[in-house]
Amino acid sequence: MAAATAAATLVLAACNGGSDDVDPDPDGPDQTVGEAGEGDDETGEPGAAGGEFTIYNCEPQNLQTGSSSEVCGSKVLDQLYSGLTSIDYDSGEVVGVVASDWETEDAQNWTFTIRDDFTFHNGDPVTAQTFVDTWNWIVNPDNGQTQGAFFDKIEGYQEVVDGDATEMSGLSAPDDTTLEITLSEPFSPFPAQLSYTAFYPLPEVAFEDIAAFQEAPIGNGRYQMDGEWVHNVEIAMTRYEDWPGDSPGLADRIVWTIYSDVNTAYLDVQAGALDILDGIPPERLATVDQEFPDQYQEDQTSSFTYLGFPLYQEEFQDPDIRHALSMAVDRQTIIDTIFNGAREPATGVIPPVLPEYRGDACNYCDFDAETARQMYEDAGGPSELTIYFNSGAGHEEWTEAVANMWQQNLPIDSISFESLEFAQYLDLHDEEVVTGPYRLGWVLSYPSPQYAMEPLYGTGADSNYARYSNEEFDSLIDQANAEADEDTAAELYQQAEDILLEDMPVIPLWYETRTTVHSTNVDNIVVDPRTFVRVEQVEVTSG
Template sequence: MNNISRRRRATGAVAVTAAAALVLSACGGGGDNGGDNGEAAQGVEGGGTVSAYNCEPQFLVPGNSTEVCGSWVLDSLFTGLVQTDLDTNEPMPGVAESWDTEDNQTWTFTLGEDWTFHDGEEITAQTFVDTYNWVIDPDNAQQSANFFDNFVGYQEVVDGDAEEMEGVRAVDDYTLEIELTEPFSPLPDMLTYTAFYPMPSVAYEDIDAFEQAPVGNGRYMMDGEWEHDVQIAVERFDDWAGEDPGLPQRIEWRMYTDIETAYLDVQSGNLDILDSAPPNRRATVESDFGENYADFDTSSFTYMGLPLYQEEFQDVDVRHALSMAIDRQAIIDAIFDGAQTPAANIIPPALSDAGEGNCEYCDYDPEAAAELYEEAGGPTDLTIYFNSGAGHEEWVEAVSNQWQQNLGIENVTFESLDFAQYLALHDEQEITGPYRLGWSLSYPSAQYAMEPIYSTGASSNYADYSNEEFDDLINEANAETDPDTAAEMYTEAEAILLEDMPVIPMWFSNYLVVHSDRVDGDSIFMDQATYTHLEDVVVTEE
């Protein structure tokens, strides 16, 4: 198996005059992390082309993308105010060269003066003012609008009492001021998220047309339009103003509905990188690929969600029983060759805020589960949902078999759809039974591990969960300037989730990445958000 190396992201001067931001590390890839990709192997002249598996994105507008398939592409097309240093998981300069704050509530960002969009439009502080106000405008219905809910003036815009947020101000062309409703230490980390990427003026003229060929300011620019269910191709943007440009000249994300087909295509050399090989291939990956594979531990959290808007799942004892009836380790051993970590947390264990032993109902106890389920009047018929073509069929079926065996469930029906359609079904609250979903940290914070999925009304709160005590703890932790005190609050909030169990924790994922002979395996790196950084890949053959 390959040792893993990557280029070190250059870090610029960042002035933070208040308490240190709550920046918590998550696991990265295995192997060695030193060195420079450019030294790992002799790359082809000009950088070459790298192709990678992807699923069909749901959206390609930054403020509307809440899933990995689209956000992975957008990450190459856009650069936000702040980026994440891949070696430390700490915030580092993006468009903003530096930032400072005295109280963690009012923040000043100093922008670089050389940034432009791919069409040549200059990026200024006003660019971010316009973008952020557009994202939160209810008329634009962006899924990530609520990421701005702690910006001063957000609620006034949402309620229709103001056209712009008071808390986002262009002091001059290259000075942006953000004022929050309360102190929020993780702001620089949060600003690395897709929702905060800047958009050019052309986006507002016709957002539907823009989505088919987004004009960004990132390392790569679109080559043609999004070919739905086929591919998205990008070319290196040579005028990118950052310090660490992409290595490949061209990246092609190829859309597959069946991950097995992608695996075989990498094996035959028709595809360069598959970042999530199917679980059933773990036992044969070495014979299939030799040294052309690598394992990465990630923050990726897999769970079985429960639609609390359905009456049969509103009794917490039903939810507890469903969880206790699952033998996670048996499924991991049988299907994943032991490569996943059974989840007894909501917060990834790599983050120090994760509680220890909080999940009383994550232990396998089929007898207690059966008794609890019967007493609570749990449903005897279940429809179980999962996204198709991504290797989930076997383990979801294994869960259903355990439920039938341990809980006396008589009839199970499976509903599987491609990912974009699957999310649309969640958005419309048309899920009627347990569903498979996952969550990865777009920035390394316990706040992000919980708030977007479980806070009342959050865009990714597909369970429709609501608990006032939980919401209050999250808000208090977000406002806390002392990292240790905030960590304690996040842990308390996690304990509430594990008691209420709107989702059943399954495991934290280990990703198996396979690649062709055309690329240098030592240049492949997957971050804690499960993004494989294609901009760092060294192409050795054309």
């Protein structure tokens, strides 16, 4: 994601996702927020239990809750773990899972009541202190967890990062079922943010050797590992019978089958060797209704695809160069010819599934070849480019189309391509060795414009691969986060988006309608706004 690619940021990998209309539900001051209810984020009616099925996945970068920043790993962790909260994607509301309820009077001081019936898969209890210990461990830089920045709003975070403290002063557990959290500033979306992967609890055994632990993680979710992670082959899990929620998983066993090429996965579904593939290859969109007449579906998602700029490279520091490259792309033509219409041209970075979306937010997203050429020439844009993308995920054809448009519409002599499998591709960005425009995507781990922007473009954010920084943007995001009135917060988020689109550290390309195909072995396929198949709801109909 997960992420956003992934809240924490779910960076979009081989699977690019979409969403139903989902409204953010920031909790304002003087509110007592929700009962646990069913304690999950269900969509759809309960079905028949039993059986097993296989589902496509790409090789995760890791299976560490504190370091997972992409959907390949986060989809698996979403089943192995249960967090304090989750999102009900029917209503867009935050619901309790491990937390039964929570209270705040000022959106800065929070008290969560923890259920006493959750255990890890090894039988250890999940208590309020479990969350305190897990979060402090993730934030401690000595432990090398990349998602620690998601805790930056908790009081005492910076002291731990700087090495002046070993624990965040804003966390305490007076007893096993009471978790008290003090933030450094008001943050209304906090309960929604806690649904993100980084905030899942870890058992004590994880802290002994996280590299070894991630080979067979011990979680507290609906499903538990069945053996170890077989790299580049599969990740298998079985239903955890002692999970105390009201809606446990239906299937007895789920196998995440790992592919390096989504086309191979598509052929395997046709042959009956794979049960579910979400995010089919673009070239199959025109014929999927003939090849899977009764076994395919389309779901709108929050998936947002963009081309980013490594702003640490001198040739991309002039915003007019970035504006020109954006205006030189005919998005609709690519969508019609390559995606068979299964995309929507992006007009900003806030997706249409959120009420803060505006169809006219971007001044540089309309195709205008003449203006783009003049602007590029005046700004002295580079005559040679390298485009980066992750391989095996169906991005080859459209990145080539973008390159052709740039060479046709701008004074660019040559364009080359660099691609790697997704896990290694993200390493390139972490190491800041990308030298040209790069393809990435983002999905909303929780439905808030804060998550659509801050993790990707906030100064110093882990998934800010462009290394973009703007003090006014950061300030507006902070103001919106602290605002109790939803309408006022929406206006502030939109003002922040305006600054972002003027600076244009990334070129917004399109929002995805996700196409999923499946075998006759399964039914009740539900795809949520994060692009996640709700595997716990899948019904096995045969075998």
